[in-house]
Amino acid sequence: MGLKMEPLVLTPDAPPKGLDSWKARFVRAGNILLDLVLPPRCAGCGKVGSWFCDDCKESIQPVPEPICPICGRPVAEEGLCRFCKISPPKLEAIRSAAVFQGPLRKAIHALKYYRRKEVAEPLGSIMAARIHHPEAIDYLVPIPLHPRREQERGYNQSALLAQALGKEVGIPVVLHGLERVRHTRPQVTLSAEERRKNVEGAFRCSSGELRDKSILLIDDVCTTGATMDAAAEAAWDCGARHVWGLTLARAVWDPDGIPDGSAAR
Numbered sequence: 001m002g003l004k005m006e007p008l009v010l011t012p013d014a015p016p017k018g019l020d021s022w023k024a025r026f027v028r029a030g031n032i033l034l035d036l037v038l039p040p041r042c043a044g045c046g047k048v049g050s051w052f053c054d055d056c057k058e059s060i061q062p063v064p065e066p067i068c069p070i071c072g073r074p075v076a077e078e079g080l081c082r083f084c085k086i087s088p089p090k091l092e093a094i095r096s097a098a099v100f101q102g103p104l105r106k107a108i109h110a111l112k113y114y115r116r117k118e119v120a121e122p123l124g125s126i127m128a129a130r131i132h133h134p135e136a137i138d139y140l141v142p143i144p145l146h147p148r149r150e151q152e153r154g155y156n157q158s159a160l161l162a163q164a165l166g167k168e169v170g171i172p173v174v175l176h177g178l179e180r181v182r183h184t185r186p187q188v189t190l191s192a193e194e195r196r197k198n199v200e201g202a203f204r205c206s207s208g209e210l211r212d213k214s215i216l217l218i219d220d221v222c223t224t225g226a227t228m229d230a231a232a233e234a235a236w237d238c239g240a241r242h243v244w245g246l247t248l249a250r251a252v253w254d255p256d257g258i259p260d261g262s263a264a265r
């Protein structure tokens with residue numbers, strides 16, 4: 001289907017090796033200082049002039065059609081994917097702005113692991129193209145991090161994306177509609193079933209604000225949809241009227257297939 005696939009190594013959740021060493025911290029501190037004196041540099045290709053350049057934006061690949069109408073996973077033929085036929089997710093629909101690969105993948109890593117917070121702005125606006133009826137959505141709700149991880153990172157990348165997107169499409173963001181009550185293992189080395197178990201019950205409704213509202217959950221990368229699914233459960237507990245999900249990127253490579261991260265073990 002003309003989609004160039006990357007090698008089966010998925011690292012949406014795994015920090016690069018040795019990142020928390022003193023050396024990495026030193027590099028980060030250096031980056032922060034350099035940002036004060038140097039012009040912006042593209043997080044996808046390194047070119048000077050913007051945080052995510054036009055060439056990298058153009059290299060972004062939409063998730064190839066046809067996709068499953070519920071979970072948004074590419075399928076070989078129109079209709080529900082084999083997973084949704086057996087047990088559909090708790091969301092009404094999940095969509096993603098682009099395939100998790102190339103410069104976009106690099107930029108997401110920069111945002112998550114290298115404190116390139118400013119990249120959230122151009123990346124968040126990429127998601128806007130997937131929202132056709134903003135009037136139908138009351139709130140954008142980012143998938144929360146566990147407070148401990150948020151403290152380590154200094155921010156929640158999904159919240160930054162939601163804020164950038166919200167600004168673009170005029171939908172308010174509820175930052176603390178849900179909370180993560182369980183510290184979960186990074187999903188990257190887990191199989192689909194393990195991912196589901198890993199995040200089961202990880203989220204809780206933490207605000208009355210979502211009651212009777214139509215909400216769009218926002219996350220950076222969707223692999224099996226397990227995280228979205230667990231968060232959706234908490235959103236329904238809040239009394240939400242509609243729950244949809246949108247991620248910036250989707251890890252895909254095989255129609256009807258499921259990335260299970262086995263290659264990354």
Ligand SMILES: [Zn+2]
Nearest residue numbers: 042045053056
């Ligand atoms: Zn670039």
Ligand SMILES: [Zn+2]
Nearest residue numbers: 068071081084
């Ligand atoms: Zn599906």
